[in-house]
Structure formats: structure tokens, C-alpha cells
Amino acid sequence: xxxxxxxxxxxxxxxxxxxVEYHAFQMLRSGRWSRRDFMKHxxxxxxxxxxxxxxxxxxxxxGLAAAATPVKGGVGRIGIDVPSALPDPVTxxxxxxxxxxxxxxxxxxxxxxxxxxxxxxxxxxxxxxxxKFVFKLRQGVKFHSGQEMxxxxxxxxxxxxxNPSGGSAGLSAxxxxxxxxxxxxxxxxxxxxxxxxxxxxFPYLLSxxxxxxxxxxxxxxPGTFMSTPQGTGAYMVSSYTPAQGATFxxxxxxxxxxxxxxxxINLTYYSDPSxxxxxxxxxxxxxxPSVTYAQGQELFYTSGISIQAxxxxxYRTIQMRSDIKPFDNVYLRQAVANCLxxxxxxxxxxxxxxxxxxDSYFAPVFPVSKLAISKIPQRxxxxxxxxxxxxxxxxPRGFAVTLTTEDYQEIPLLAQTIKANCALAxxxxxxxxxxxxxxxGPDWLSVPFGITDWGARGVPSQGIxxxxxxxxxxxxxxxxxxxxxKLFTQFNSELDVTKxxxxxxxxxxLMHTQxxxxxxxxxxxxxxxxxxxxxxxxxxxxxxxxxMWLPA
Numbered sequence: 001x002x003x004x005x006x007x008x009x010x011x012x013x014x015x016x017x018x019x020v021e022y023h024a025f026q027m028l029r030s031g032r033w034s035r036r037d038f039m040k041h042x043x044x045x046x047x048x049x050x051x052x053x054x055x056x057x058x059x060x061x062x063g064l065a066a067a068a069t070p071v072k073g074g075v076g077r078i079g080i081d082v083p084s085a086l087p088d089p090v091t092x093x094x095x096x097x098x099x100x101x102x103x104x105x106x107x108x109x110x111x112x113x114x115x116x117x118x119x120x121x122x123x124x125x126x127x128x129x130x131x132k133f134v135f136k137l138r139q140g141v142k143f144h145s146g147q148e149m150x151x152x153x154x155x156x157x158x159x160x161x162x163n164p165s166g167g168s169a170g171l172s173a174x175x176x177x178x179x180x181x182x183x184x185x186x187x188x189x190x191x192x193x194x195x196x197x198x199x200x201x202f203p204y205l206l207s208x209x210x211x212x213x214x215x216x217x218x219x220x221x222p223g224t225f226m227s228t229p230q231g232t233g234a235y236m237v238s239s240y241t242p243a244q245g246a247t248f249x250x251x252x253x254x255x256x257x258x259x260x261x262x263x264x265i266n267l268t269y270y271s272d273p274s275x276x277x278x279x280x281x282x283x284x285x286x287x288x289p290s291v292t293y294a295q296g297q298e299l300f301y302t303s304g305i306s307i308q309a310x311x312x313x314x315y316r317t318i319q320m321r322s323d324i325k326p327f328d329n330v331y332l333r334q335a336v337a338n339c340l341x342x343x344x345x346x347x348x349x350x351x352x353x354x355x356x357x358x359d360s361y362f363a364p365v366f367p368v369s370k371l372a373i374s375k376i377p378q379r380x381x382x383x384x385x386x387x388x389x390x391x392x393x394x395x396p397r398g399f400a401v402t403l404t405t406e407d408y409q410e411i412p413l414l415a416q417t418i419k420a421n422c423a424l425a426x427x428x429x430x431x432x433x434x435x436x437x438x439x440x441g442p443d444w445l446s447v448p449f450g451i452t453d454w455g456a457r458g459v460p461s462q463g464i465x466x467x468x469x470x471x472x473x474x475x476x477x478x479x480x481x482x483x484x485x486k487l488f489t490q491f492n493s494e495l496d497v498t499k500x501x502x503x504x505x506x507x508x509x510l511m512h513t514q515x516x517x518x519x520x521x522x523x524x525x526x527x528x529x530x531x532x533x534x535x536x537x538x539x540x541x542x543x544x545x546x547x548m549w550l551p552a
């Protein structure tokens with residue numbers, strides 16, 4: 001078995017690591033496991049000593065002889081794209097602002113590398129029903145101002161976020177699920193959330209997957225996050241200069257064990273991703289949390305730079321409107337899906353940093369996708385079947401259609417690949433690649449055939465509700481399936497894990513069969529860092545700098 005190395009990071013594909021080995025590698029690389037944890041789990045997982053040693057050699061400087069001992073001191077340098085407005089947890093909606101605030105702010109819960117939630121500012125939670133969730137708060141946590149965090153702060157935070165008149169950018173995440181009166185302080189360290197409708201995955205809305213959910217003081221004044229230290233994180237805001245960057249200093253009274261290890265952080269903004277990539281290659285940053293293979297290939301192959309990759313639910317829809325010609329005919333949608341060379345797309349468009357999609361929203365990274373992944377056969381390129389489906393759909397000689405999309409990352413190349421793949425079956429795809437501004441006007445929700453980029457969601461319900469239900473506001477395929485809607489309602493109410501997996505399988509099969517969207521691949525989250533720098537795990541290219549340290 002061979003292990004490929006890309007820019008100092010271990011590559012994952014079907015010819016290299018098994019899923020078990022890859023999981024162990026990522027747990028070690030992300031810092032979730034120490035070297036001792038890795039060796040303890042490796043034997044139980046059936047990973048041989050030789051393979052375990054090879055993985056450690058690829059991750060830890062000096063291999064087995066190296067001690068994963070945190071290094072204290074130094075100022076970390078991070079590069080991120082410039083925020084579109086003043087970074088504020090309540091109103092932020094772009095990556096630059098999100099990363100800026102997450103250096104200082106924290107959430108009630110945080111996902112591990114398997115996307116199972118772990119305690120953060122909450123120590124435990126329970127759900128007597130799918131409409132009631134009770135959270136116990138960590139005691140002794142202090143905001144950077146010195147005041148203790150209590151249930152009053154958590155209540156105020158979420159009452160602001162779900163208030164229709166509060167200017168919250170996170171309102172859409174809670175719409176129809178939580179209203180201000182539903183957040184109640186049971187006692188000083190207990191908060192109860194009474195939901196308007198069942199949502200069994202509600203705790204994920206209190207995590208970074210609902211990035212506005214950073215806990216703020218009850219007396220928080222909008223727009224003051226960058227001028228007055230008010231988070232609970234390992235680093236405190238020291239200064240902020242619009243369009244240029246921000247500085248942070250270590251929190252000497254941080255509640256957690258371990259970090260902060262550095263004395264501070266300098267965050268620099270760049271206005272052009274290519275400039276940021278060049279600056280990272282040139283050694284101006286220690287950590288570059290926002291990098292894709294399409295926009296920053298140099299980072300994936302530059303000596304001295306490593307890439308941390310994690311499975312994600314970020315993807316590209318290949319949407320086909322089911323309510324108008326030609327894709328009101330399900331056979332034609334199925335024909336397109338069977339034309340796609342998915343492994344080729346993953347290899348050529350995203351450098352292998354992704355997972356094959358199977359035309360349902362149940363990504364492998366979601367714990368509930370177990371049955372949907374194992375029982376529904378992976379769709380492969382099958383031109384003969386595509387031609388048979390065209391004949392069933394009344395188009396034995398194919399048809400012509402325009403594919404409209406955006407000029408963003410690898411998407412124009414994806415459009416060209418779809419055109420070439422479909423031509424093999426006689427489908428003539430004409431391309432219309434627009435600017436993002438034009439595409440996200442009326443076009444993306446109106447065109448018969450399109451490609452849209454979707455960021456990662458923490459649980460299937462976050463993506464399904466807006467994009468695939470009959471009343472979904474972002475249902476670009478205009479797909480309305482009463483059976484699917486009914487299953488989705490049941491899914492959101494089901495507390496039993498086994499039954500949830502069974503419902504997920506049924507929903508996935510409907511999507512796979514009906515193909516409102518072809519989903520060719522899931523994108524890995526990829527982040528770049530200077531060799532020897534330790535970074536903590538963060539989903540969806542967000543940041544978690546609590547356990548970040550610099551090389552000695």
C-alpha cells in the first residue's frame with residue numbers, strides 16, 4: 001500500500017489509505033488525538049504497526065521519536081479575505097468576518113472530525129422531545145470583560161439571533177424553528193429551548209455550522225465586538241483596522257485547559273485570493289484557513305507548506321428544473337446523471353480532495369447517512385444506460401439545453417466537463433458562464449439547467465429544508481415531492497438513531513431516483529499551514545486557534 005504526499009500532507013484516494021486508516025490519520029493530524037491516543041486506537045482499529053509508523057512519520061516531525069508537545073510563545077500570522085462589513089457575530093455573513101470573530105468567540109457546542117457534537121461552553125444537553133432541548137452551561141467561564149457567563153447571556157444571544165427585527169444574519173437558520181420567547185433561563189446555568197416545530201438536530205444550530213451563534217454578553221451592543229473585548233475564547237481583540245486586519249492577545253484567564261500557546265495573533269486581510277496565496281507561498285502567514293485546490297494549487301505542492309483536509313458537505317448542485325422542459329421528464333434527468341464521470345471530476349477539478357457524490361444530499365460526513373451510503377449503489381458513468389434513458393424519455397437522438405452557471409473556483413471547468421460527458425450520449429450542452437453577481441440575481445433559481453455552489457451544513461436538515469422541500473425558498477430544481485416532504489417531517493421529529501438512518505435512506509433513494517440535482521462530488525475542507533505549525537480542527541474552513549502553536 002502506497003501513501004502519497006501532497007505538499008507534506010497525506011493524500012487520500014482509493015489506492016492509498018482505507019477509510020479506517022484515513023480517519024486515524026486525520027484524528028492525529030487535527031490534534032484530536034495525541035501520539036499516544038493514536039497508538040492506542042490503531043491496534044483496536046486493525047491498523048498494523050508498519051502502517052501506523054508510516055502515518056506518524058507523515059504527520060509528526062521526526063515520526064515515532066517526535067513528541068507532540070505544544071510549543072509556547074510567538075505570534076501567529078493568519079491570512080483571510082477582507083470582510084465585507086464590520087465583523088460582528090450577529091450580522092456577519094462572509095468568511096472574512098466569520099474567521100475574525102471566531103478567533104475571540106466560542107459556541108455552546110463544537111463538532112469533532114466525525115461531525116459529532118462535543119461540549120464547549122455547554123457541558124451537556126438533553127432532549128425530552130424533538131421540540132425541547134435543555135443545555136447545562138459550563139461554570140466559571142468569563143467573558144473577556146471579566147464578567148461570568150450565565151444563562152442570561154445565552155438567552156439574550158439567541159433571542160437576538162431569532163428576532164425578526166433584530167438585524168440578525170442568522171435568522172434564516174432559526175426561521176420556523178425558534179422564536180425569542182422559546183429561549184428560557186431555567187436557572188443560572190441551565191437554558192431550555194422550546195421549539196416551534198420539531199427539529200431533532202437543533203444542537204447543530206448552536207455550533208459553528210450556524211456561525212452567528214457565538215455567545216455574547218447579555219448587555220452586548222451591536223457593532224462593538226471588534227472595539228471592546230467581549231468573547232470567551234483563548235484570544236482577545238486588541239486592535240482592528242478596517243480592510244487591513246486585526247490583532248489579538250492571549251486570554252490569561254481562559255477557561256480551557258491547554259491553550260492559548262501563543263502570545264497573540266496577527267490577522268491580515270487580502271482583497272484578492274491570488275494575492276493571499278502568493279503571500280502564503282512567500283512565508284507571510286503561518287496559517288491560511290481558506291484555500292481551495294482550484295484557487296490555490298501552488299499551496300498544495302509547495303515545499304514547506306502542509307494541507308489539512310477533512311470531509312465536508314460542501315458541494316455543487318447540477319440542478320435540473322423538474323417543472324419545465326426538458327427536465328420535467330425524469331428519464332432525461334437520469335440520463336444526465338449517468339453521463340457524469342465522477343471520479344474523473346474529483347481527480348482533475350479538485351485534485352482528489354473530495355468524495356464521490358451519489359445524487360442525494362446525504363453526504364458521507366453526516367453520521368445519519370450510514371444506510372443511505374451503504375445500500376444505494378454508487379452511480380457511475382454509463383453512456384449505454386444514458387442513451388436508453390434518453391429513448392425512454394422520447395429523445396433517442398438526444399436534445400439541446402443551455403447550462404448556466406457562475407465564474408467561481410472550479411465551476412467553469414466543471415461546466416466544460418459536464419458538456420463533454422453529456423456529448424457522449426448525444427446531449428448538446430451549451431454553456432453560459434456568468435459573473436457571480438449576475439448568476440445570483442434571478443438566474444440561479446430560474447434557469448432550466450444550472451450549477452450552484454453550496455457551503456457545508458452540519459446536518460442534512462440544514463441543507464434539505466431550503467433546497468429540496470416543496471416550500472424551500474432555494475429550491476432551484478423546483479422539485480416538489482409530497483412523499484419526500486412527509487419523510488422529511490418524520491426525519492426532523494425522530495429521536496431514535498436507527499429510525500433516523502432508515503428515514504435518511506428512504507429520502508436519499510427518492511433523490512437518487514428522481515435526480516432533481518445531480519451531485520457529482522463532495523468537497524473536502526482544506527486549509528494550509530506552514531510546516532511545524534499545529535492547528536486545531538475547524539469545520540468548513542472556519543478557525544479554532546485555541547490549540548494552535550508555532551514550531552520551536
